Amino acid sequence: MHIIYLHGFNSSPQSLKAQETARWLQQHAPDITLHCPQLSPHPAQAIAQAETLLLSLPADTALIGSSLGGYYATALAEKHGRKAALINPAVQPYQDLLHYLGPQHNPYTGEDYLLGDEDMQALLAMRQAVIRQGKYWLWLGTADEVLDWRLAARHYAGQRQSVFNGDDHRLARWPACLPALFNWLSQAD
Numbered sequence: 001m002h003i004i005y006l007h008g009f010n011s012s013p014q015s016l017k018a019q020e021t022a023r024w025l026q027q028h029a030p031d032i033t034l035h036c037p038q039l040s041p042h043p044a045q046a047i048a049q050a051e052t053l054l055l056s057l058p059a060d061t062a063l064i065g066s067s068l069g070g071y072y073a074t075a076l077a078e079k080h081g082r083k084a085a086l087i088n089p090a091v092q093p094y095q096d097l098l099h100y101l102g103p104q105h106n107p108y109t110g111e112d113y114l115l116g117d118e119d120m121q122a123l124l125a126m127r128q129a130v131i132r133q134g135k136y137w138l139w140l141g142t143a144d145e146v147l148d149w150r151l152a153a154r155h156y157a158g159q160r161q162s163v164f165n166g167d168d169h170r171l172a173r174w175p176a177c178l179p180a181l182f183n184w185l186s187q188a189d
Contacts, residue, residue, distance in 0.1 A: 006063065088169050131155070
């Protein structure tokens with residue numbers, strides 16, 4: 001089995017959740033291959049990178065997406081009929097990121113870049129108005145300081161959701177979620 005982990009805005013494969021996921025798999029499920037690409041800071045390029053990787057892997061490859069990566073994972077899961085686990089996913093990043101327009105710095109990679117209107121348009125073009133039932137498991141923290149968890153809960157209504165009272169955007173409980181998550185991902189549809 002293959003899993004693609006898509007990191008969030010100004011993040012990287014070195015993020016704590018990505019590293020926790022990789023460590024857990026090495027210890028408990030070494031037969032699962034984790035792919036965690038460094039995504040472009042520009043959404044059109046990021047989704048193209050992720051889709052190219054997804055299409056190069058077996059048809060049962062699943063997705064994990066954190067924050068903005070959850071938005072990308074949803075677009076790919078809908079387009080290609082894949083399962084996706086979403087950690088505090090962005091639902092409307094084309095609005096949420098408007099106040100970040102302009103010069104940006106990724107603290108993980110050291111990359112400086114310009115976030116522009118064309119990036120917001122690319123995000124808007126990825127929007128999924130209708131969500132396929134039974135393909136998602138959301139992991140939400142009610143104390144998320146970055147995104148309003150209730151927007152994701154409503155947007156993905158009817159999908160499996162684990163809501164952690166008092167947990168934040170980082171989702172400190174993530175390591176404890178991994179056994180159940182990988183059990184779900186490995187089940188046939």
